[in-house]
Amino acid sequence: MKTLLLTRRAFSGAxxxxxxxxxxxxxxxxxxxxxxxxxxxxxxxxVVDAAAxxxxxxxxxxxxxxxxxxxxxxxxxxxxxxxxxxxFTKPDLxxxxxxxxxxxxxxxxxxALGVSAEVPVIAVADTAKGWGEDGRIVxxxxxLGHKQAYLVDGGIAALTGPGPLAIKAPAVPGSFTVARTEAxxxxxxxxxxxxxxxxxxxxxxxxxxxxAGETPYGETRGGHVPGAKHIFYKDLVGADGKILPKDELxxxxxxxxxxxxxxxxxxxxxxxxxxxxxxxLNDAGVKARNYAGSMWEWxxxxxxxxxxxxx
Numbered sequence: 286m287k288t289l290l291l292t293r294r295a296f297s298g299a300x301x302x303x304x305x306x307x308x309x310x311x312x313x314x315x316x317x318x319x320x321x322x323x324x325x326x327x328x329x330x331x332v333v334d335a336a337a338x339x340x341x342x343x344x345x346x347x348x349x350x351x352x353x354x355x356x357x358x359x360x361x362x363x364x365x366x367x368x369x370x371x372x373f374t375k376p377d378l379x380x381x382x383x384x385x386x387x388x389x390x391x392x393x394x395x396x397a398l399g400v401s402a403e404v405p406v407i408a409v410a411d412t413a414k415g416w417g418e419d420g421r422i423v424x425x426x427x428x429l430g431h432k433q434a435y436l437v438d439g440g441i442a443a444l445t446g447p448g449p450l451a452i453k454a455p456a457v458p459g460s461f462t463v464a465r466t467e468a469x470x471x472x473x474x475x476x477x478x479x480x481x482x483x484x485x486x487x488x489x490x491x492x493x494x495x496x497a498g499e500t501p502y503g504e505t506r507g508g509h510v511p512g513a514k515h516i517f518y519k520d521l522v523g524a525d526g527k528i529l530p531k532d533e534l535x536x537x538x539x540x541x542x543x544x545x546x547x548x549x550x551x552x553x554x555x556x557x558x559x560x561x562x563x564x565x566l567n568d569a570g571v572k573a574r575n576y577a578g579s580m581w582e583w584x585x586x587x588x589x590x591x592x593x594x595x596x
Contacts, residue, residue, distance in 0.1 A: 326405070326433075328432050329570075330568055331423055331435060331436065331564045332435060332437075332528060332564065332565065333407075333435045334437075335437060335443040338437045338444055339444065341435075342452055345453050346404065346405040346406065346407050347398075347399050347404050347405070347406045347455045347459075348364065348365040348366065348407045348452050349365065349367075349398070349407070349408045350365035350366065350367050350409050351408050351418040351421070352415055352441070353369070353415070353418075354369075356415065360441070362409060362441065362445070362452070364451070364452025364453065365409065365452055366398050366399060369418070370421045370557055370560075373385060373391060373394065374577075378585075379578075379582050379584070379585035380578065380581070380582060381555055382554070382556040382557070382579050382581055383577050383582065384428065384429075384470075384577060388465060391429060391463045395426075395429070395459065395461050396461055397457065397459075398455070398459065399454075399456060399459045401456070401459040402431060402432070402433075402460065403460075404459070405433040405434075406426060406431060406433060406435070407435055408420075408422040408426075408434065408437070409437055409441050409444055410441065411440050412439060412440035412527075413440075413526055415440070416561075417518050417560060417562070419437070419440065419561070420560045420562070420563070420565065421557045422436075422560075423435060423436045423564045424469060424560040424564050424575050425560070427466075427469055428465060428468075428470050428575075429465055430464030430465060436561075436564055438527050438528050439526050443526070443527065468574070469563060469573070469574055469575060471550050471574040471575070473582055473586065473591065476510070476550060476576055477591060480510070480512055481511075484547055484548055485547070485548050485550065486541060486543050486548070487510055487512055487513040487514065487549075487550050487552070488513065488515075488516055488541065488549060488550070488551040488552070488559070488562060489515050489551075489553070490516060490518040490553045490558045490559045490562045491517070491553045492517060495507075495509075495554070495580075496515045498593075502554045503554075504554065504580045504584045506588065506593055507584070507593065507595065508584075510552065510583065511592055511594050513594075514541045514542065516541060516562075518558040518559070518561050521537070521562065528565055531569065535569070538571065543571060545570075546572075548572050549571055549573040550573075550574050550575075551573065551574075551575055551576065552575075552579040552580065553580065555577075556577035559575050559576065
């Protein structure tokens with residue numbers, strides 16, 4: 286319970302029967318103020334469980350359905366705002382994974398969706414059938430300066446599993462203004478100079494065949510960034526569709542050389558799967574950055590400056 290300090294102004298009243306004027310000096314008055322229960326979500330978290338997500342939604346959080354069109358139509362999420370990661374990226378290969386550089390244009394796009402800085406955003410995807418789009422959208426929002434963007438552990442199945450959810454329509458336009466941070470993103474030029482750094486672990490979050498050199502998604506060249514270690518992004522998710530328990534996740538990361546003070550850079554083909562990994566790692570307290578240009582951009586760059594390995 287909180288208290289609110291109110292000051293009562295001195296006032297005078299003439300009391301006719303006594304012919305006296307009475308003045309009351311100002312005095313503080315403590316008035317109890319109660320508030321409806323709030324869901325406390327640590328802003329340093331990037332992942333929330335279904336119960337916390339549902340509570341935030343009930344209180345007016347913006348819900349973004351980040352799934353592909355086929356999954357949206359197969360299982361509509363009434364009230365959610367439909368987005369895809371491509372809404373915020375450059376349109377053409379090999380730069381398709383990169384965020385748009387025009388902050389004003391991004392601000393306008395996000396406001397049109399109802400995004401406001403003071404309103405939490407819940408990103409939803411299909412953990413089993415998707416590509417980690419919810420993590421990519423959360424990474425996008427965090428990189429653009431939104432501090433209350435979260436993905437739901439277990440995805441849409443976990444969010445809707447307990448029963449119907451009344452999602453409120455957002456106020457449009459929203460008021461969010463992009464304030465980009467470099468804390469969660471790395472560019473190819475910086476990554477190239479950091480390869481081999483003692484405290485850096487580079488994670489290739491693609492399929493094993495891609496890591497080995499196959500190019501199924503339009504890459505110019507095959508292979509992986511020198512020194513990169515492989516972990517398929519879905520290896521961070523258990524059989525129940527939820528992110529591995531903290532102890533298991535830490536052990537899995539430790540096997541890749543990730544320590545408490547390690548800087549992790551993740552990449553994939555276009556920064557989608559690695560965006561999910563970046564979100565999960567930051568939620569776990571790991572210093573993680575996403576290389577959004579990823580293999581589309583790296584493999585299209587000059588080979589002598591941006592080499593690939595196939596071992």
